[in-house]
Amino acid sequence: MAAIEVRGLTKAYGETVANDRLEFSIDHGEIFGYLGPNGSGKSTTIRQLMGFQTPTEGTATVLGADVRDTRALRKVRGRIGFLPGEPAFNDAVTGGAFLDYQGRLKGDARREELLELFRPPLERKIREYSTGNKQMLGIVQAFMHDPDLIVMDEPTSGLDPLKQEAFNRFLREERADGKTVFFSSHVLGEVRRVCDRVGIIRDGRLVTVEHVGDLLERGGKRVRVHTETPLTADEIDLDGVVDFESEGREAQFTFTGDYNDLFAELSAHRVIDVEIDEPPIEEVFMHFYGGTKEERGAEEERGAEEERDAV
């Protein structure tokens, strides 16, 4: 059985359908990234998976327990670690006292090991903590009872790049130990570095679930060409050329087509230099949602006009 199975999960807040008939499942031993822009419905899914909110329709199971079944959920709770998006600590206590309390509730076999990696200042009151320190305290809390499944809402927000990297390394080690990780993010780079698969949610609907490699491949490559004479968009009017931009003798575009066609087209020019890279994952994400930069620009422009008209 899958570690998480989401079946037609739907949550409406009045008129707003924050989760609309979601379907996906996550295998044991998988790191799954749940991606989407602000307000797309990620936290709503997570709150339902943890049993904090009841679905309007559909359901999900975590470690075999139906999220609508409080008793079943209680039985597996000890095997789940959870990091909320905005942890609501009692900030009058010290970090150490908070971990002591949590440890008494659910166990803390890995506390010291985690504190070697993430080092919140335990002797200080949580109210004096920086955002990053709070996040590290939350991470230690989420993992210290050695759960099989860890659910996290934007775990790296507030962590500096070194801590983020340490966190990614840690997640990969957890996966090697057979743990399952589900976390939400809107930082695509981090998802790419650590996840096996991603689910993309937009306006409450699941746009896709796929392997990170496939997602990147679909996004094409970023091509930069330096030619002796300036290259125009017309001269490279091929299938798969998107977002063409040029400045002087430097042109760049995203390419999802056949390289042989591209090189045949370029052979009409004296090429001084060419670079082919993976596109930034943000761009992959945007492409995935459809439209070229121009179309997206036009869409934004229309949105702005509508906003102006509404005033």
Ligand SMILES: Nc1ncnc2c1ncn2[C@@H]1O[C@H](COP(=O)(O)OP(=O)(O)OP(=O)(O)O)[C@@H](O)[C@H]1O
């Ligand atoms: N308790 C609530 N009552 C009413 N509407 C809500 C409630 N919680 C969330 N929403 C709405 O549901 C939608 C999804 O919100 P949600 O917090 O799940 O998104 P998110 O993807 O986690 O966003 P973010 O990345 O900003 O945290 C939004 O339109 C939000 O305004």
